[in-house]
Amino acid sequence: MPSPFPENSVGLVTPQCLHFDEPLVLRSGKRIASYDLMVETYGTLNAARSNAILVCHALSGDHHAAGYHKESDTKPGWWDNCIGPGKPIDTRKFFVVCLNNLGGCAGSTGPTSLNPETGTFYGPDFPVVTVRDWVNSQARLMDRLGIAQWAAVIGGSLGGMQVMRWSISYPERLRHAIMIAVAPKLSAQNIAFNEVARQSITADPHFHEGRYLEHGTYPKKGVMLARMVGHITYLSDSAMREKFGKASEELPSEAIKSNFGRDLRSGKLSFGLDVDFQVESYLHYQGERFSERFDANTYLLMTKALDYFDPTVDYDGDLAKAFEHSQCRFLLMSFSSDWRFPPERTREIVNALLKARKPVSYLEIDADQGHDAFLLPVPRYMQALSTYLARVSDEVNR
């Protein structure tokens, strides 16, 4: 039977659940006695076990980075643009590993798992996990897979922060660190948006102090709102104008061709509180879809992990000092219209690496799509990643 998937897709993939019994002590001092990690891999590990790439997911991602779980799936994994045979992270050359991080809601141990101590859902009792905790758990996964050194660790946004932590905490265990659309730590503005998202969730009457599962309910509205405000920060003004200004092409007058993305949903104003503009119904739709698949407590945990991320905390606030022992080569990329982690934030990391005298390359990609660009097939970005990784493959697949 012919494959129903595109030729450059990894095709059907099956995640596996790996159990870890050795307790993990978290940055907060709390511990998780045992846990599961949901993992997906693509490609084949070479004989020298040197061609493994770890892909770290961002806030709403999971282990399903590429391919399809079943033939009827309409959408592939979240980074299918990048991972597959002949794609930038070429599965003919690399063994690609992606996992759902601890505290997630896609199969790894998290708030929706049963707490063995109480016999009920962890819910709000799941400890706050940090980027460092994730990286520690990823290192254990690496040991389990029999990989001594990653050819590269790659991630965008919160995923990029995990890459940074890898280069600091496990300097000898990766050859290349590739960080995309990343900042050294969150700004007050970033934290502010996260707090609005958290308040949306916790203020929902169905939240029940995080014990909604026990109440047989779900703070759907709160998660929707959180996603809506988050989503706005992932797009750029111009991307939104473009996305919701298509109908203007059909308008008769030159003067109103540029309608600032103010396409109407039904062609006329309601003069009421109904949805008038396309952008509103788009955000509702995105929020709704997200709330159907994402756990509220996990969202709270992920935003906390973002807020708490600060690789300089053990180094007197000096990022260059944090990188002092790093041994890998670095590639960083930012996107011109990203206002969540704009290019100047990424350059702070580049400059710290320069100060620490580490080998680094940096590209600022012209792209209209805002922070979301890191998930999209922006040609120059894809090409740069391909080219860089082709050389990495030459190093590790000798």
Next chain:
Amino acid sequence: MRPDLDIIQHWIEPGSRVLDLGCGDGSLLEYLKREKGVSELGLEIDERKIHACLEKGVNVIQQDLDKSLANFCDKSFDTVLLTQTLQAVSYPDALIEEMLRIGHKVIVTFPNFGNWRSRVYLSFKGRMPVSNFMPYQWYDTPNIHFCTVKDFDALCRERHIRVMARTVVDHKHQGSWMIRQWPNLLGETAIYHLSR
């Protein structure tokens, strides 16, 4: 390899740290990395050239020389290079000061506008020189700050910059006794090794 690059590579210590401003496609840095084991970094703004650097495995940062180089620490490189780019930057004197701050030593190469061909062209045609060597019209040239060997010598004197070596070559990149005698008249490319 471009012959002016062949000359300057003799001034680079094996295993040293080299920063190339306006590194182009990274050929020189790739050569220095392979032959001399240098730790290399290039700055470039042209997307295609940056891509060529990635292809060669040369470390490259997208950064505009006309903006600040303040992100580089004092004396963080052994040698800072600027080849055939001086005439295209907005503030050549400020850039050279910055290079001397960032590097222990500096290498600058530039086209000598005092060359007899330029002089003849301007004298007889009365128009800005256009040649294979400088193929642009006055209105579309990226070269906005041409200077002569004498001009550059004067700048070094004024700014107390030490000229450790100066080579001036013609388009065959040979330095004959005649060129050494009349560098500003016969030389097409000037190559300076500087420090402070």
